[in-house]
Amino acid sequence: MSIASSGLTCPVPAGEADRVLLGHGSGGKLSAALLRERFLPRFGNEVLSVLGDAAVVPAPGEEIAVSTDSFVVSPLEFPGGNIGHLAVHGTVNDLAMMGADPLYLTAGFILEEGLPFDLLDRVIEAMSESASEAGVIVVTGDTKVVERGKADGMFINTTGIGRLDPRFRPGPTRARDGDAVLVSGPIGRHGVAIMAAREDLRFEVEVESDTACLAPLVQGLRATCGPAIRCLRDPTRGGVASALNEIAASSGVGIRLEEGELPIPGPVRGACEMLGLDPLYVANEGIMVAIVAPDAVEAALEAMRKHTSGESATRIGTVTAERPGLVLLRTGLGASRVVDMLPGDQLPRIC
Amino acid sequence: MKYLSEYRDPVLARSLVDRILATATRPRVLMEVCGGQTHTIVRQGLQELLKDAVDMIHGPGCPVCVTPLEQIDRALFLASRPDVIFTSFGDMLRVPGSDSDLLQIRARGGEVRVVYSPLDALEIARANPDHEVVFFAVGFETTAPANAMSVWQARELGVTNFSVLVSHVTVPPAIRAILDAPDNRVEAFLAAGHVCTVMGWEEYEPLAAEYGVPIVVTGFEPVDILEGIHMAVRQLEEGRAEVENQYARSVRRSGNEPAQALVSKVFELVDRAWRGIGEIPSSGLGLREEFADFDAERKFDLGSIRTSEPAECMAGDVLRGRIKPLQCPAFGEACTPEKPLGAPMVSSEGACAAYYNYARFQTETTGEPT
Numbered sequence: 001m002s003i004a005s006s007g008l009t010c011p012v013p014a015g016e017a018d019r020v021l022l023g024h025g026s027g028g029k030l031s032a033a034l035l036r037e038r039f040l041p042r043f044g045n046e047v048l049s050v051l052g053d054a055a056v057v058p059a060p061g062e063e064i065a066v067s068t069d070s071f072v073v074s075p076l077e078f079p080g081g082n083i084g085h086l087a088v089h090g091t092v093n094d095l096a097m098m099g100a101d102p103l104y105l106t107a108g109f110i111l112e113e114g115l116p117f118d119l120l121d122r123v124i125e126a127m128s129e130s131a132s133e134a135g136v137i138v139v140t141g142d143t144k145v146v147e148r149g150k151a152d153g154m155f156i157n158t159t160g161i162g163r164l165d166p167r168f169r170p171g172p173t174r175a176r177d178g179d180a181v182l183v184s185g186p187i188g189r190h191g192v193a194i195m196a197a198r199e200d201l202r203f204e205v206e207v208e209s210d211t212a213c214l215a216p217l218v219q220g221l222r223a224t225c226g227p228a229i230r231c232l233r234d235p236t237r238g239g240v241a242s243a244l245n246e247i248a249a250s251s252g253v254g255i256r257l258e259e260g261e262l263p264i265p266g267p268v269r270g271a272c273e274m275l276g277l278d279p280l281y282v283a284n285e286g287i288m289v290a291i292v293a294p295d296a297v298e299a300a301l302e303a304m305r306k307h308t309s310g311e312s313a314t315r316i317g318t319v320t321a322e323r324p325g326l327v328l329l330r331t332g333l334g335a336s337r338v339v340d341m342l343p344g345d346q347l348p349r350i351c
Numbered sequence: 352m353k354y355l356s357e358y359r360d361p362v363l364a365r366s367l368v369d370r371i372l373a374t375a376t377r378p379r380v381l382m383e384v385c386g387g388q389t390h391t392i393v394r395q396g397l398q399e400l401l402k403d404a405v406d407m408i409h410g411p412g413c414p415v416c417v418t419p420l421e422q423i424d425r426a427l428f429l430a431s432r433p434d435v436i437f438t439s440f441g442d443m444l445r446v447p448g449s450d451s452d453l454l455q456i457r458a459r460g461g462e463v464r465v466v467y468s469p470l471d472a473l474e475i476a477r478a479n480p481d482h483e484v485v486f487f488a489v490g491f492e493t494t495a496p497a498n499a500m501s502v503w504q505a506r507e508l509g510v511t512n513f514s515v516l517v518s519h520v521t522v523p524p525a526i527r528a529i530l531d532a533p534d535n536r537v538e539a540f541l542a543a544g545h546v547c548t549v550m551g552w553e554e555y556e557p558l559a560a561e562y563g564v565p566i567v568v569t570g571f572e573p574v575d576i577l578e579g580i581h582m583a584v585r586q587l588e589e590g591r592a593e594v595e596n597q598y599a600r601s602v603r604r605s606g607n608e609p610a611q612a613l614v615s616k617v618f619e620l621v622d623r624a625w626r627g628i629g630e631i632p633s634s635g636l637g638l639r640e641e642f643a644d645f646d647a648e649r650k651f652d653l654g655s656i657r658t659s660e661p662a663e664c665m666a667g668d669v670l671r672g673r674i675k676p677l678q679c680p681a682f683g684e685a686c687t688p689e690k691p692l693g694a695p696m697v698s699s700e701g702a703c704a705a706y707y708n709y710a711r712f713q714t715e716t717t718g719e720p721t
Contacts, residue, residue: 199467260361275467276441332361333368333573335396340707343689344445344454 020115025145034143038121042128043107043138055139057104060163065100067091068159076119076153078197080189080208081285083156084126089211089285090236091160092134096218097232097288099170100162102134107141107158112151123154134213136160168222174230175251175291177321182290182300184217184310185210187240188268191282196271205267212286212309220303220310221290228296233289238342240316241280243289244327245341257317257329257339280329281342291319358572367577368400374584375404380536381583382529382672384522385491385543386413386698387571393705395573405580408536408672409702411525411628412543414490415442416670416694416701419624420658422489422518423448429485429516429651430461436479438472439487441465442698447691449658469494469501469515476505476513485647488515493545495519495636496610499617502638502645514647517637520623522546523554524634529671530562537672539565539583541576544598549614551606555594563592570598617642626694627660627667666693669702676706683707 023030040049047055071087092102107127111120131138189210196207214234221229231251235243248255264279272279286309292300297315304310327339357363383389389409392398398407411417427448430437437453444453444465457463462482466472469486476484488498498515505513522543529535542555547568555566565586569579579597586593596602614636623635638646660666664686665679676682676695686692688704695701 331395332359333364333395333397333400334361335399337394337396343687 018117020111020113020117020120020145022113022145022147024111025143031143038117038124039141039143042124043131043141045137045139047104047137047139048141055104055106057139057161060103060161062166063164065095065098065162065164066159067094067098067162068157069094070155070157072152072155073194074152075194075197076123078209079193079206081211082123082126083154084123085130085209085211086285087156087158088127088130088134088136089213091158092130092136093214093234093285093288095160095162096213096215097170097234098162098164099168099218099222099229099232100164101219102136102160102162102215104139104161105131105136105158106160107138107156109141109143110151110155111143111145112153113145113148115153120154123156130213134215165222168226168229170229170232170291172231172233172247172250175247175253175255175319176230176293177253177319178294179230179319180292180294180297180315181244181255181257181317181319182292182297182304182313182315183240183263183287184214184290184304184313185287186263186265186268186312187235187284187287188264188272188279188282190236190285191239192268192271192279194283195275195277199275207265207267207271210284210286210309214286214288214309217288217304217307217310220306221300224299224303225292225296228293229290229300230293231291235284235287235289237283239279239281239283240289241278241327241339242341244339247289247291248327249325251319252324254320254323254325255317255327256320256336257327259329259331261314261316263312263314263316280339358570358574360574364573364577367574367581371401371577371581371584372404374581374588376588378404378406379584379587380406380408380538381541381580382408382410382537382539383541383569383576384410384412384526385541385546385571386416386701387545388541388543388569388576389413389702389705391571391573391576397573397576401580405584407580409669409705410529410540410672411625411670412491412522413695413698413701414494414520415446415698416666417520417625417628418443418446418489418518418694419626420449420660421624421656422516423452424656424658425648425653426487426516427451427453427456428653428656429647430456430463431459432461432483432651434483436462436464436475436482436484437487438464438466438469438475438484440467440489443487443489445691446694446697469498470504473501473505473508473510473513476510477508480512482512483650484513486513486515487518489518491519491543491546492521492550492614493543493548495614495618496549496607499614502617502642503613505645506642511644514645514650515638516647517618518623519618519636520625521620521634521636522550523558524631525625525628526555526558526566528628528631528634530558530564532671532673534673537564539567539587541569541579541583542566542594544568544570544575544601547596547598547602547606549607549610551604552594552596552602553604553606559592559594565592566594568594568596568598568602570601625670627664627670629667661692664693666695666703669695676703679703 304313472486618636621637695703
């Protein structure tokens with residue numbers, strides 16, 4: 001009996017691989033190499049470099065804010081960013097909406113066998129950049145590899161920990177009659193950028209995702225307006241309409257929006273016309289809705305406009321005591337309609 | 352957007368509202384046929400602005416709403432087959448069949464994909480030769496040319512794994528059915544601008560003459576719709592009953608003749624059941640015999656799918672304009688957009704879903720349903 005020499009070949013390739021192999025999730029040498037060559041150089045910091053079973057960090061104050069989010073997006077790269085930007089911004093922004101200063105981040109990766117390393121590198125690079133911009137460090141992480149077809153390229157989970165300021169606690173129950181409804185920037189860019197990339201729609205003016213870190217904006221609001229900032233929300237999935245409905249329900253107030261004041265960029269409006277969608281329900285990843293006491297409106301707008309991602313901050317409506325729980329939009333014609341929560345995903349219309 | 356913003360101009364719209372209010376000597380009952388117009392009317396709150404002059408009844412022009420339950424069940428059956436990639440316009444996905452919908456079929460492993468054009472479905476068929484690709488060809492005359500083109504191209508390209516589940520309907524027979532109903536209240540119609548872009552308006556002239564009813568071909572933006580309403584009200588006040596064209600920037604009297612030619616090469620007139628209304632003779636389009644190979648109903652053994660509508664659903668009366676959605680006992684209680692009993696509660700173009708938003712607001716401001 002003879003054995004073909006190929007049958008004896010080690011399944012771990014001897015040379016440099018250019019993509020993720022199942023072996024990278026084995027816990028063996030390939031896993032160590034993945035960590036050493038790709039993650040540590042970009043995320044490296046004193047806490048992470050210890051490589052213990054758990055990160056040990058100094059306790060920040062009496063109370064902390066904790067938030068977790070998982071990121072699945074197709075395509076992984078899109079105009080304006082990639083899944084790595086989203087994975088940091090999404091969690092950091094959730095902390096910021098509670099008024100917390102983001103400090104630490106954990107990162108869990110589920111990688112699909114065959115994922116090209118250059119794509120993985122771009123994602124890690126994006127996370128590294130976004131993290132340092134947000135002032136957070138990645139203190140612990142995990143990597144798993146699943147067989148081809150069992151994940152859409154890669155999934156990322158991040159958990160963030162932030163320091164709370166006991167004197168600054170914006171919350172969804174705190175909106176009051178007469179408060180102003182502000183947004184920090186143009187509506188609908190992230191969702192349209194993703195849809196355009198997914199459907200391979202080519203518009204004359206490309207729409208870029210707005211993915212951005214909102215922590216500096218919130219810090220500016222805290223410094224200038226303090227408790228006059230009643231409530232902050234980042235209108236991601238479900239868009240501005242869903243975020244405002246949640247606030248209206250939690251605070252037991254009505255919200256009136258002015259259609260003419262909504263900052264919807266022309267290309268977003270055009271794409272939504274074409275796709276039969278409503279920009280108010282389209283996802284955003286770099287703007288926030290702020291409910292602000294009436295006497296702090298100008299100061300809040302000015303504070304937001306000092307930052308790039310807040311330079312077109314504007315007022316879009318008012319909190320009212322009438323019709324608690326309802327969000328109403330006054331149309332350009334002076335009539336009103338209800339802006340409700342969606343029953344599920346927004347579905348494009350036939351005609 | 353150029354060529355669009357002027358049709359949303361609030362000042363122009365307000366002046367049209369004032370002209371309609373000044374023209375109507377008594378409240379007039381108008382029906383907009385098309386779901387796209389219903390959508391604008393509700394989104395912009397036009398009913399609220401016009402409530403003293405015009406009662407708008409939302410007609411059966413929502414393709415999602417009038418596709419019969421049997422056909423939805425056939426779609427669900429096909430989408431469940433492991434060898435089928437089922438393709439559809441987005442808003443068909445949540446329409447309830449007898450015990451499921453396409454979203455649930457997808458969650459259970461059925462391959463259901465949203466497309467924006469039937470030609471995309473044909474591309475999917477070419478890219479997946481080991482699957483049968485079925486496109487759910489629903490809609491009025493507006494979507495018929497592209498659907499016809501997909502079948503035509505499939506034959507030209509020799510694509511044998513592509514077929515269409517057809518549920519096409521046409522507008523004029525529906526208008527006739529509404530006018531023939533003994534309890535009809537509709538005094539004038541806004542005809543659907545997109546349908547007439549394809550078909551022209553010649554076929555509406557006999558209807559206007561025979562029934563003495565004004566018909567105005569109307570666009571979809573607020574200013575279009577208000578202008579269409581104004582033209583219809585003016586005809587009623589002047590005792591005229593003609594076909595007029597508000598949507599002149601898109602519609603010619605003879606329509607789009609090459610599109611019509613393609614439609615009649617691929618489709619022929621057939622009797623068609625309308626959900627909630629029942630069968631209307633010669634009111635639908637079916638594939639001609641020579642395209643039978645592309646007809647999903649002949650290609651697959653669909654068995655005998657029999658259905659019955661939920662007894663408490665009054666969609667038929669709503670679609671015929673006999674009752675307003677608020678008058679249905681199930682409205683907002685047993686039937687909501689999250690858990691619809693009938694199709695008009697599903698699509699944003701559906702009258703019940705439209706009222707679900709609008710009427711809740713009305714009820715809370717005036718204390719009584721209108």
